[in-house]
Amino acid sequence: MESLESIKLAAGDLQEDRFSRLRLIGWWDQEKLVGTKVLVVGAGALGNEIIKNLALLGFRQVLVVDLDKIEHSNLSRSVLFRASDVGQSKARAAAVAARAIFEDIVAHHLHADIIHEVGLGVFGWADIIFGGLDNREAPLWINRSAWKMNRPWIDGAIEGINGLARVFLPGHPPCYECTLGETDWKILEKRMSCNLLTREEMAGGKVPTTPTISSIIAGIQVQEAVKLVHGMPTLAGKAYRFEGLNHTSDVVEYTENQECLSHETFGRIISWQKPSSATSLDELFKFAQQQLRSEKITLEFSREVIHKLACPKCGCEEEMFVPVGTVSEARGRCPRDDTRREVKTVHNYLGQRSIGSRSVKAMGLPAFDVFVARSMTEELAILMEGDRSEVLGPLAQGKAGTLPANCPSP
DSSP: OOOHHHHHHHHTOSOOSTTHHHHTSTTOOHHHHHTOEEEEEOOSHHHHHHHHHHHHHTOOEEEEEEOOBOOGGGGGTOTTOOGGGTTSBHHHHHHHHHHHHOTTOEEEEEESOTTTSOOHHHHHHOSEEEEEOSSSHHHHHHHHHHHHTTOOEEEEEEEBTEEEEEEEBTTBSOOTGGGOOHHHHHHHHHTBOTTSOBOGGGSOOOOOBOHHHHHHHHHHHHHHHHHHHTTOOOOBTEEEEEETTTTEEEEEEOOOOTTOSOOOOOOOEEEEOSOGGGOBHHHHHHHHHHHHTOSSOEEEEEEEEEEEEEOTTTOOEEEEEEETTSSBTTTTBOTTTOOBOEEEEEEEESSOHHHHTSBTGGGTOOTTOEEEEEOSSOEEEEEEGGGHHHHHGGGOSSOOOOGGGGOOOO
């Protein structure tokens, strides 16, 4: 007996093309996938499967972010990588492989640290954000950034043959930070030394995984994205847990932490058209004063910046402008007497002459970032729009993402 699909094809009711089988699904709308902008953070085992699925389904706008390079051990768990890719950027190799799967995909990559080197504008560009990471610090940053820019994100985690997938919608707690317990926070605190310098031994972990569990969890993640794009119910505020030993699974519902620090969403966002390299802090400050119609304002950075390292013993100072978390403990010691130096930081601009002439880029802040300007009665976010093409490359065309306005409530 002929299937309904073959009958339709024989009757000429359905045009045969790459996605014709997907269109047989009653509620499927291929154009919604085509128009969705996707940010994938992490191009390891999970990221590989996420990107592969996005390409197969016909998503056409994908930005891949990862800091690491491919090692031989990645080849047993990463479908997009080949032996010839060892030593190359994971993000770049994954983007190239995505284009080999689907020739119409526009897959761009950033070889960068999502916490320190990627501006909040990247999160605002995306309609959906995927996390495929093996630590807690980066997902926490993604969570806060996604909330600020009003974007949904889909987290995945794997270990051994177990894993989980979960969805977080902006404005609808619980969020990722709400799910963190005492043990999670202890691990996060160990990441930084007491004087805000990075502990080298905590810089990266090695999580045991298999390609089978990454395919299962990434499959759930991308399936949740498809549902989100189509306005269907998702795992919002919940987690799908898969236990591989007995092949059992369940759905866990999280509760909101009323004291959570992640629940901030920018309201009014305006654009600044000059690039970060050509914009001084003072110039941006005066622009914000005009927009807020107030002389007394605060211009807040997206992240804290190390201004100086000062030795309490010999009194020497070393000026540097880099994000907190990018200087090692070893670098933090005085080159003269090996004393641990004090870290002096700055997180806003109030009109100080000492740094006012520095460009945004020279402050150590990433391109395509967002500043928050506050007066006594009003606040607004300023997007460094002039960096869009530099950061997004071929994905720079088109408007910012709009999906969250249509996100279904959890």
